[in-house]
Amino acid sequence: MKNQKTFFSFFLTICIVGLSFAQSSNVSGTVSDADGPLPGATVVVKGTNTGVTTDFDGNFSIQAAGDDVLVVSYVGFESQEVGVSNQTSISVVLSSSNELDEVIITGYGSVTKRDATGAVDAVSAGDFDQVSADSPAQLLRGKVAGVQITSSTGEPGAGVAIRVRGNSSVRSGNEPLIVVDGVPLAGGNTSSGLGDEILGSGSAKNPLNFLNQNDIESISVLKDASSTAIYGSRGANGVIVITTKRGTAVESAPNVTYSGSVSFSSFAENSSFNDVMSRSEYISNLPSGSAVASESGSYKWQDVLLRNATSTNHDITVTAGG
Numbered sequence: 475m476k477n478q479k480t481f482f483s484f485f486l487t488i489c490i491v492g493l494s495f496a497q498s499s500n501v502s503g504t505v506s507d508a509d510g511p512l513p514g515a516t517v518v519v520k521g522t523n524t525g526v527t528t529d530f531d532g533n534f535s536i537q538a539a540g541d542d543v544l545v546v547s548y549v550g551f552e553s554q555e556v557g558v559s560n561q562t563s564i565s566v567v568l569s570s571s572n573e574l575d576e577v578i579i580t581g582y583g584s585v586t587k588r589d590a591t592g593a594v595d596a597v598s599a600g601d602f603d604q605v606s607a608d609s610p611a612q613l614l615r616g617k618v619a620g621v622q623i624t625s626s627t628g629e630p631g632a633g634v635a636i637r638v639r640g641n642s643s644v645r646s647g648n649e650p651l652i653v654v655d656g657v658p659l660a661g662g663n664t665s666s667g668l669g670d671e672i673l674g675s676g677s678a679k680n681p682l683n684f685l686n687q688n689d690i691e692s693i694s695v696l697k698d699a700s701s702t703a704i705y706g707s708r709g710a711n712g713v714i715v716i717t718t719k720r721g722t723a724v725e726s727a728p729n730v731t732y733s734g735s736v737s738f739s740s741f742a743e744n745s746s747f748n749d750v751m752s753r754s755e756y757i758s759n760l761p762s763g764s765a766v767a768s769e770s771g772s773y774k775w776q777d778v779l780l781r782n783a784t785s786t787n788h789d790i791t792v793t794a795g796g
Contacts, residue, residue: 502535503564504528505546512568513731514599514719514793515548520555527729527793549691550600570600593698595619599691599719610682610690610716611636618695621712638697638712650712651705652682658708682716688733688789691719721794728794735787741780 505515511532518525520543540560547553551568615623624635652659694715702709
């Protein structure tokens with residue numbers, strides 16, 4: 475009888491433990507790297523289609539059983555598997571993947587960097603997620619060898635001159651072909667900069683202004699003849715292939731991320747205007763007997779020409795899978 479009670483107690487304990495592992499519970503945590511949180515990282519229950527993406531601060535929340543394994547992945551980082559083990563809070567730190575295994579998008583498919591034979595460079599989302607730029611073209615500045623990015627003016631959204639391995643023509647255009655998700659864009663800037671009936675004269679605009687840098691997954695720069703051959707003569711000045719982010723096959727609830735910023739800029743240096751005589755200096759240098767304007771009035775015209783500028787940036791991202 476005593477042996478039966480002992481066996482029953484042992485069997486009941488095993489059942490309770492099994493139920494505790496099989497029961498789903500809410501598991502939350504954060505995903506980060508050496509520099510900070512990783513927004514948009516994918517967290518999936520291994521062997522299922524259940525998954526979520528991290529928010530702007532790298533936080534996630536998912537339903538998982540005690541014996542489940544979570545697979546955490548992010549573009550440009552090595553995937554990591556973490557056992558739940560009845561934990562309710564998990565912190566995952568991802569490490570950068572080997573650059574030789576980086577996927578490069580070409581004109582006719584995608585290859586890993588170790589298998590690429592042409593002169594191709596790639597910049598992934600992990601390289602510029604924490605960088606603020608006036609346009610996607612500025613994201614390539616200083617990151618790709620042989621590519622020069624020059625802004626035409628300091629105006630927000632102004633046109634840029636992009637050169638891949640220098641100029642290839644004296645009189646013809648030198649702008650590279652830009653391809654966004656397989657769709658070639660017209661070369662050059664979107665306006666001639668000759669003026670506008672309402673706004674007056676203006677500068678040429680950047681053709682990539684319609685792209686949100688937070689929507690870009692990778693940028694590949696094709697620089698030699700073998701890489702650009704599929705585009706024919708249009709790729710003579712190089713090709714910039716931009717791939718945007720898209721949904722995954724992993725079933726996950728919609729995730730809405732919002733970020734906004736307000737910035738103010740003012741004229742930092744006005745010493746170059748000090749060479750012009752002020753009103754008092756002008757009056758003091760008038761010859762004797764000259765008519766002098768009334769001393770009572772004065773106006774600071776520099777404040778009329780140079781004002782503080784306000785810039786706002788709002789970004790809403792919706793991600794889901796299924």
